[in-house]
Structure formats: C-alpha cells, structure tokens
Amino acid sequence: MSEEKNKVAEISDLGEFGLIKHLTKDIKLVNTSSVYGVGDDAAVLDYVGKQMVITTDLLTEGIHFDLMYTPLKHLGYKAAVVNFSDVYAMNGIPKQMTIALAISRKFSLKAIEELYEGIKLACEKYGVDLVGGDTSSSLTGMTISVTVVGEVDKEKIVYRKGAQINDLICVTGDLGSAYLGLLLLKREQEVFKIDPNMQPLLEGYDYILERFLKPEARKEIIEFFAEKGIQPTSMIDISDGLSSEILHICKQSKTGCRIYQEKIPIDAVASKMADEFNIEPTVAALNGGEDYELLFTMPLKDYDLVSQNPAISIIGHITSAEDGCNLITNAEQEIEIKAQGWNGLEN
Amino acid sequence: MSEEKNKVAEISDLGEFGLIKHLTKDIKLVNTSSVYGVGDDAAVLDYVGKQMVITTDLLTEGIHFDLMYTPLKHLGYKAAVVNFSDVYAMNGIPKQMTIALAISRKFSLKAIEELYEGIKLACEKYGVDLVGGDTSSSLTGMTISVTVVGEVDKEKIVYRKGAQINDLICVTGDLGSAYLGLLLLKREQEVFKIDPNMQPLLEGYDYILERFLKPEARKEIIEFFAEKGIQPTSMIDISDGLSSEILHICKQSKTGCRIYQEKIPIDAVASKMADEFNIEPTVAALNGGEDYELLFTMPLKDYDLVSQNPAISIIGHITSAEDGCNLITNAEQEIEIKAQGWNGLEN
Numbered sequence: 063m064s065e066e067k068n069k070v071a072e073i074s075d076l077g078e079f080g081l082i083k084h085l086t087k088d089i090k091l092v093n094t095s096s097v098y099g100v101g102d103d104a105a106v107l108d109y110v111g112k113q114m115v116i117t118t119d120l121l122t123e124g125i126h127f128d129l130m131y132t133p134l135k136h137l138g139y140k141a142a143v144v145n146f147s148d149v150y151a152m153n154g155i156p157k158q159m160t161i162a163l164a165i166s167r168k169f170s171l172k173a174i175e176e177l178y179e180g181i182k183l184a185c186e187k188y189g190v191d192l193v194g195g196d197t198s199s200s201l202t203g204m205t206i207s208v209t210v211v212g213e214v215d216k217e218k219i220v221y222r223k224g225a226q227i228n229d230l231i232c233v234t235g236d237l238g239s240a241y242l243g244l245l246l247l248k249r250e251q252e253v254f255k256i257d258p259n260m261q262p263l264l265e266g267y268d269y270i271l272e273r274f275l276k277p278e279a280r281k282e283i284i285e286f287f288a289e290k291g292i293q294p295t296s297m298i299d300i301s302d303g304l305s306s307e308i309l310h311i312c313k314q315s316k317t318g319c320r321i322y323q324e325k326i327p328i329d330a331v332a333s334k335m336a337d338e339f340n341i342e343p344t345v346a347a348l349n350g351g352e353d354y355e356l357l358f359t360m361p362l363k364d365y366d367l368v369s370q371n372p373a374i375s376i377i378g379h380i381t382s383a384e385d386g387c388n389l390i391t392n393a394e395q396e397i398e399i400k401a402q403g404w405n406g407l408e409n
Numbered sequence: 410m411s412e413e414k415n416k417v418a419e420i421s422d423l424g425e426f427g428l429i430k431h432l433t434k435d436i437k438l439v440n441t442s443s444v445y446g447v448g449d450d451a452a453v454l455d456y457v458g459k460q461m462v463i464t465t466d467l468l469t470e471g472i473h474f475d476l477m478y479t480p481l482k483h484l485g486y487k488a489a490v491v492n493f494s495d496v497y498a499m500n501g502i503p504k505q506m507t508i509a510l511a512i513s514r515k516f517s518l519k520a521i522e523e524l525y526e527g528i529k530l531a532c533e534k535y536g537v538d539l540v541g542g543d544t545s546s547s548l549t550g551m552t553i554s555v556t557v558v559g560e561v562d563k564e565k566i567v568y569r570k571g572a573q574i575n576d577l578i579c580v581t582g583d584l585g586s587a588y589l590g591l592l593l594l595k596r597e598q599e600v601f602k603i604d605p606n607m608q609p610l611l612e613g614y615d616y617i618l619e620r621f622l623k624p625e626a627r628k629e630i631i632e633f634f635a636e637k638g639i640q641p642t643s644m645i646d647i648s649d650g651l652s653s654e655i656l657h658i659c660k661q662s663k664t665g666c667r668i669y670q671e672k673i674p675i676d677a678v679a680s681k682m683a684d685e686f687n688i689e690p691t692v693a694a695l696n697g698g699e700d701y702e703l704l705f706t707m708p709l710k711d712y713d714l715v716s717q718n719p720a721i722s723i724i725g726h727i728t729s730a731e732d733g734c735n736l737i738t739n740a741e742q743e744i745e746i747k748a749q750g751w752n753g754l755e756n
Contacts, residue, residue, distance in 0.1 A: 114461070118541050118556050120509035124548040162467035162554055194465050200552070201471040207509055207554030209465050 113219065114157075115212045117148040123203035131247040134173055136275045138180025141206045144301065146188050147279035147354045149212035151299040153220040153287065156212040159185060160194030164205040177206075188281060218293065220358070225296040225315035229359040231378040232294075232368060234280050236327040237304055238343055241350025242335040243267070243274030269331045277354045283373065290367045297358035303351040306401040309387060311359065318385040321378035321399065323392050348389075348399070460566065461504075462559045464495040470550035478594040481520055483622045485527025488553045491648065493535050494626035494701045496559035498646040500567040500634065503559040506532060507541030511552040524553075535628060565640065567705070572643040572662035576706040576727040579641075581627050581720050584651055585690055586679040588697025590614070590621030592686055616678045624701045630720065637714045644705035650698040653748040656734055658706065665732040668725035668746065670739050695736075695746070 119141070121127060127137055142159060149156040161181060165174060174197075185192050190210065246267055253260050264271060279299075287294065296315055298307045304326070312319050328336075328343045336343040347353075359380055360368060368374050378390075387399040466488070468474060474484055489506060496503040508528060512521060521544070532539050537557070593614055600607050611618060626646075634641065643662055645654045651673070659666050675683075675690045683690040694700075706727055707715060715721050725737075734746040 116463075116505070116507060116541060116556070116558060118507040118509045118543055118554065120511050120543055120545060120552065120554050122511045122545065122547040122552060125511070125546045158463070160463060160465040160556065162465045164467050164469045164472070164552065194463065196465055196467055198467060198469065199472045200469040202549055205467065205469060205511065205547070205552045205554075207465065207467050207552075209463070209507065209556040211463060211558075 113214050113216050115149050115152045115154045115214055115219075116209060117145055117212075118207065118209045119145050119148075121206045121208075123205070129204075130251055132275060134176040135180035135183075137206075138177040138182075139184045139276050140180070141208050142181050142184035142190070142210075143188070143277055143279045144354060145208045145210040146184070146190065146212075146281070147277075147299040147301070147356075149210055150279055150281060150284050151220075151297050151356060152212070152214060153218050153284060153294065153297060154212035154214035155284065156188060156190045156210050158191050158193045158211040160196075160209045161192065162196040162198075162207040164198050164200035166200050166202050166204065169204065188279065218288075220294045220297040221314070222296050222298050222311050223314040224294075225311050225317050225359040225380045226361070227317060227380055227382055229295050229361055229380040230365060230368070230376050231308070231319060231321060231357070231359055231380060232374050232376050233300070233304070233327065233355055233357050234283050234373050234375075235353070235355045236329040236332065237300065237348075237353050237355060238336070238346030238350050239270045239273040239329050239332040240277060240352040240354075241274070241303075241346045242332045242339070242341075243270035243272070244350075244352070245339055245341075246270065246335060247274065267331060267335065269329060270335055273332075274352060277352065279354055280356045283356055283371075286371055290370075292360060292364055292367055294358035294360045297356060300353045300355045300357055301351055302401075303347070303349040304357065305348040305399050306351070307357050309399060309401050311357065312380075312383070312387050315359075315380070316383050318381040318383050319378055319387045319399070320381055320385075320390060321388070322390045325375060325377040327375040327377075460561055460563050462496050462499045462501045462561055462566075463556065464492055464559075465554065465556045466492050466495075468553045468555075470552065476551075477598055479622060481523040482527035482530075484553075485524040485529075486531045486623055487527075488555050489528050489531035489537070489557075490535070490624055490626050491701060492555045492557040493531070493537065493559075493628070494624075494646040494648070496557055497626055497628060497631050498567075498644050498703060499559070499561060500565050500631060500641065500644060501559035501561035502631065503535060503537045503557050505538050505540045505558040507543075507556045508539065509543040509545075509554040511545050511547035513547050513549050513551065516551065535626065567641045567644040568661070569643050569645050569658050570661040571641075572658050572664050572706040572727045573708070574664060574727055574729055575709055576642050577709060577712060577715070577723050578655070578666060578668060578704070578706050578725040578727060579715060579721050579723050580647070580651070580674065580702055580704050581630050581722075582700070582702045583674040583676040583679065584647065584695075584700050584702060585683070585693030585697050586617045586620040586676050587624060587699040587701075588621070588650075588693045589679045589682040589686070589688075590617035590619070591697075591699070592688075593617065593682060594621065614678060614682065616676060617682055620679075621699060624699065626701055627703045630703055630718075633718055637717075639707060639711055639714055641705035641707045644703060647700045647702045647704055648698055649748075650694070650696040651704065652695040652746050653698070654704050656746060656748050658704065659727075659730070659734050662706075662727070663730050665728040665730050666725055666734045666746075667728055667732075667737060668735070669737045672722060672724040674722040674724075 121141055123129060145159065146156040181192065246264070250263065296311050298310055300307050308319055308321065323344050326344055326347050328347060332346065333343045336346055368376070389397045389399050391397060468488055470476060492506065493503040528539065593611070597610065643658050645657055647654050655666055655668065670691050673691055673694050675694060679693065680690045683693055715723070736744045736746050738744060
C-alpha cells in the first residue's frame with residue numbers, strides 16, 4: 063500500500079464517468095436476460111415479455127446533501143425521485159424500489175422516520191412499491207442507497223445512443239433553477255454562521271428552493287409520449303447540467319449538436335436570482351445540474367406532436383460529429399460546449 | 410430538532426429488524442408485479458413467466474469492514490457474494506448486480522481497482538452480470554452498496570415463513586468459523602499495535618480466515634435441490650448467527666424448534682481456535698454470524714434425498730410454537746434459544 067499515496071490524484075484525473083468506464087471496461091454480459099449493462103441511466107434486463115430497468119444511486123452526507131439546509135423529509139423524497147427520473151429517462155415506468163441506509167448515532171428515530179416519510183410520499187405519488195429496506199450503522203453521517211426497478215416495453219426503450227443527424231433537441235420544464243436554489247441556501251447559511259439572529263431571506267424564492275430541495279421527476283412527459291405515440295431517439299435526465307448531458311448523448315450517438323442560448327428555458331425567479339449573484343442564467347442551466355428535467359431528441363416529423371406540449375422546449379438540433387457540439391449565443395457567436403462541474407474533470 | 414438528542418436511544422431499542430419493521434409497517438404494495446416486499450432475504454417481483462428477486466446491502470467502513478485486516482479484493486468479493494447468498498436463500502439464481510461506491514480521498518485508483526477485481530471475480534465465478542455502477546465521493550471512508558437481482562420459478566420460491574411442524578432443520582457446511590477468523594484477525598491486530606515488528610501468527614488458520622475474509626455462497630446446494638427435486642419449506646442464509654436465523658424462521662412460520670448441540674457442524678480448526686479463545690464453539694456457531702451457509706427446513710419424507718449430500722447436516726426439527734425454540738445440549742439440558750449479537754437488542 064506504500065505507493066498508493068502517490069496515486070490519489072488518478073481518480074480525479076479520470077472523473078466519475080471515466081472511473082466507471084475504466085473499472086467496467088472488461089465486463090462481458092453472459093446472461094441472455096442482461097440486455098444492457100453499465101453506460102446508461104439504468105440497466106435493462108429481459109424477464110420474458112416485459113423488460114425491466116434497474117438503477118442505483120448512493121448519496122452521502124456532506125457530498126450529496128447537507129443537513130444544515132436539507133429537511134430530512136425532503137431528502138428522502140429527493141433520494142427516491144432522482145432514481146425514478148433515471149427510469150423515466152429510459153422511457154420506463156418505475157415500479158419497485160429498495161433502500162439501504164447507514165446512519166450514525168447522531169440521528170434519532172424521529173429523524174429517520176421523517177426521511178422515510180419523504181420516501182413513502184414519493185413512492186405514493188409515483189406509484190412505486192418500496193420492496194426492500196436495509197438499515198445499519200455508520201461511524202459518521204448518513205449514507206442512502208436507492209435502487210429502483212421499472213418496466214418498459216422492449217421496443218420503447220430509449221437509450222442515450224440513438225440520436226440522428228437533424229433530430230430536434232428538446233428539454234422539459236426549465237433549467238438552472240435547482241442550482242440557483244442551492245446558491246441561495248448556501249448564501250443564507252453563511253449569513254446565519256456570522257449572525258445566528260438573522261432571519262434567512264427566502265421569501266419569494268419558493269420555486270427555486272423547491273426545485274433544489276424537492277425536485278419532481280417527469281412522469282407526465284413519459285405518459286404524454288405513450289399517449290401521442292412519440293418515440294424519442296435518445297434521452298437522458300439532467301442531473302449534472304445541460305452541457306454534461308448533451309455531451310453524453312452526442313458522444314454515445316456519435317453526433318454533434320447545435321443548441322441556441324435563446325431557446326434554453328429559464329424561469330423568471332431563477333433569472334432574478336442569477337442577476338443577484340451576478341451569474342449569466344444560461345451558465346446555471348448549462349453547468350448547474352440537479353434539475354431532473356428530461357433532455358431528448360426526436361425526428362423532425364414529430365415536431366407538431368411535441369410542440370403541443372407547453373412543458374417541452376425545442377432548444378436545438380443534432381449535427382454530424384465533425385461539426386462538434388456548439389452553443390449559439392444570443393449574440394450569434396458559436397461556442398464549443400464543454401462539460402463543467404466535477405464531472406468536467408473527465409474531459 | 411432540539412428534542413432529538415433525548416431520542417437517540419430509541420433506534421438501538423428497536424434493533425435493526427425492529428427499525429425496518431417500524432419504518433415499513435404501513436407500506437402497501439400497489440403493483441401486481443410486486444409479489445413480496447420487505448421481510449425476507451430478497452423482494453420478489455413478477456415480470457411475467459419468470460419471477461425475479463432483488464436484494465440490497467450497504468456496507469460502511471469501520472462498521473461492516475475494517476481495512477486494517479481486509480484486503481480490498483476480498484472486500485469486493487465478499488460484498489458481492491453476501492448478496493448472492495441472499496438470492497440463493499430464496500432458492501433463486503443471481504443474474505445481475507449493481508454496485509454503488511462512495512470513497513474518500515484516501516483511496517487510490519489502484520485500491521478501487523482491487524476492490525472491483527474482487528467484485529468481478531465473484532461475478533465470474535457465480536455467473537452474475539454487473540449491470541450498473543455508480544461511484545462518488547464521501548467525506549470519510551468507504552461505503553459500498555450492492556444490489557443483486559435473481560430469477561426463480563414462481564413455484565420454487567422459498568420464503569422464511571413456510572416451516573411446518575415435524576420438518577427437519579438442516580444447515581450447510583459448518584458454522585462459527587467466520588466469527589473465529591474475525592477474532593483471530595482482531596487479536597493479531599492488537600498484537601501489531603503494541604509491537605509492529607511482530608509477525609502475525611496466522612499459519613494453519615487459513616480456513617477460518619478465508620471463511621471470514623472471502624466467504625462463498627451456496628450455489629451448489631441450490632443446484633442440488635433442483636437436480637433432486639427437493640423443495641425446502643423455508644430457508645434463510647446465516648449472516649447473523651444460527652440463533653438469530655432459526656428464530657426468524659420460527660417467528661415467520663409461527664412454529665417452535667428443537668436444535669441439538671451435538672448436531673451443529675463445527676470445523677476442526679474452528680474448534681481449536683475456540684479453545685484458544687476459551688469460547689464454547691457452539692456459542693460461535695449460534696451467535697457469531699457471517700457464515701453465509703443456508704439454514705432450511707424440509708419435510709421428513711425427503712430425509713433420504715438430503716442425507717446423500719455430505720455438505721448438509723440435519724440439526725433438529727420444527728415443533729409447535731407453544732414448545733418454544735430450544736437447544737438440547739450435549740448434557741441433555743434444554744435451553745431457550747435467544748438472538749444474540751447486535752440484533753439481539755430487538756428482543
């Protein structure tokens with residue numbers, strides 16, 4: 063183990079996706095029931111007739127959540143919903159969930175009950191069964207691991223890799239709000255540290271706070287697709303920011319893209335907050351993450367169907383790989399899209 | 410949150426199983442594909458034709474493993490195998506696995522590679538596909554979350570709850586070895602702390618060390634059942650010690666049991682080690698845990714079939730609930746079986 067200290071930097075050199083890729087590169091699927099493994103939002107398994115998708119997430123205190131400003135009920139809700147979002151991103155419907163929890167002695171029963179209340183609320187709202195639970199101790203802090211299984215018709219699964227040249231690039235809801243909600247919470251936390259008698263200034267910002275603390279997954283969009291017979295060519299949910307996600311789609315589809323700054327949906331409250339922080343709202347949308355909106359591509363021919371839905375914005379189109387991945391700014395400049403945030407280390 | 414401090418004791422009052430039961434008591438399954446949820450080794454889902462089982466475990470550094478004496482490759486192997494064991498305990502065959510990992514900065518890439526090597530080795534040996542991976546940061550230490558999905562014919566699933574009066578109680582392999590292996594490792598660790606120049610005295614103890622550090626799951630027993638057409642009436646894997654597990658079976662089956670001390674299989678090396686520690690080997694078998702052997706019950710009529718297999722010991726029989734759960738000692742005393750270990754807090 064003596065040489066290990068010198069190697070600490072290597073993991074951050076690889077970045078999250080690089081590390082997984084590196085670690086799983088020689089894995090071969092041997093079972094006929096394993097249709098698709100590592101490399102998408104969820105794995106696909108074929109259990110005769112219906113296919114199922116399964117996705118796992120691990121959340122650790124201090125890294126993925128800060129209990130200083132995260133109510134435990136919201137945390138439980140969010141831990142569940144972000145996994146449902148992964149299933150929707152495959153065009154699937156989440157059906158079952160398991161949760162494993164490690165907690166240190168600082169947590170009371172009431173605290174864990176609140177966490178579970180949030181989990182159950184999410185399960186109820188999204189029609190998911192919690193089918194497994196495991197709770198154990200940890201030396202410090204809380205760790206939450208959630209696994210969600212969903213079903214999907216074989217021919218309806220949407221991977222990241224199916225985008226075609228000239229496809230429209232669409233996004234649901236609005237982007238950047240969750241990140242700005244987080245910035246607001248952090249600012250008020252700093253103020254509180256200096257003067258605990260100061261009341262946090264959160265009024266009027268409910269929307270962006272909720273977007274960060276209690277996000278929703280886009281169930282109704284998947285239902286809309288089913289109803290209208292829309293089959294996206296590729297899809298991903300936005301957990302790491304628009305930049306990172308569109309690059310995943312383009313890389314796996316072997317394409318480029320053009321995204322128009324003016325088309326990126328930004329909420330008015332988020333825009334105001336961005337002004338206060340002196341941030342360009344587009345930057346929050348591109349690099350902020352945690353919006354849990356769906357980013358998808360679809361053939362031009364479905365334009366009329368998709369444009370009926372006010373929750374969907376068309377923000378650009380797919381190009382050939384040689385054209386690269388570019389953002390066209392409001393000033394009509396063309397800027398190369400790069401992944402930011404901590405996953406940006408990969409590139 | 411001010412009153413929470415006074416409530417810290419409550420979780421330990423409930424114990425692990427009590428806590429899960431408490432937290433999940435009002436959960437209702439809503440999907441027809443959710444056949445069985447919390448309360449057994451794995452959840453059962455019905456995806457048309459074949460049923461699938463899914464199980465999740467979360468392992469945290471300092472609680473479930475100590476890297477002072479656990480090589481990372483062994484840790485990865487064990488993290489996978491203990492979940493396979495849960496699937497076998499349902500009479501299922503593990504097919505897919507997902508892993509989520511949180512690691513602090515102290516771990517090098519090489520360290521994580523070693524961990525994955527162990528995981529992959531286990532997957533290869535047991536014919537399981539690793540279909541999902543998630544790696545993220547933690548503030549301190551390592552957390553590993555493993556989810557395993559397996560398939561099982563609907564009519565072949567074995568729950569904990571099916572034991573019948575007069576059924577034989579059987580166990581595979583031998584018990585107590587893993588616990589004694591752990592005691593040995595801890596003793597040598599203490600010696601090392603006092604004098605780092607002392608070489609650990611581990612020779613001749615390979616078997617019990619391997620039982621703790623690199624356990625195997627009982628794949629071949631499930632294959633033997635299939636081959637001989639044996640259908641156990643109840644089954645569980647031994648992760649918390651024989652006492653705790655037989656009580657699970659009896660409680661869920663609403664029965665009692667009689668177990669004979671002289672019939673409990675103990676390995677010779679384990680017996681020698683127990684002598685050194687001045688421990689009764691039976692106590693290690695009853696309360697030690699982490700053996701990952703299968704404990705199951707079956708009708709008397711299958712006695713001839715089961716007794717052909719040298720890896721299976723018949724250790725007692727099921728009685729009515731009123732007779733209680735008892736151990737008949739070598740001195741022919743009758744002692745009530747109680748759950749020990751940390752889960753013992755439940756009772």
